[in-house]
Amino acid sequence: MAHQRNENFTRRGFRPRKMFDVSDLNIKCCECGAEIKELPFVPDPTRLDKIYCRDCMRKRREIFRRKRQGS
Ligand SMILES: [Zn+2]
Numbered sequence: 001m002a003h004q005r006n007e008n009f010t011r012r013g014f015r016p017r018k019m020f021d022v023s024d025l026n027i028k029c030c031e032c033g034a035e036i037k038e039l040p041f042v043p044d045p046t047r048l049d050k051i052y053c054r055d056c057m058r059k060r061r062e063i064f065r066r067k068r069q070g071s
Contacts, residue, residue, distance in 0.1 A: 018040070020040070020042050021037070022036060022043060025043065025048060027039075027051050029053035030050055030051060031056040034053045034055075034056075036051060036053050
């Protein structure tokens, strides 16, 4: 049983993005207030008020990346 295919998990960024339907949870982006219907991850029920929509998440990621690169 040494032939396990783990490629999907070992290669970062190569994994097809699975979206989770969260429209039942009534989540709103804590930055811009946009309704969030799906997420690329399962939301932590205790942190539903700290979830960002795709746009804001991308913006935050870019800022974060810039911070790490700069200085
Ligand atoms: Zn947002």
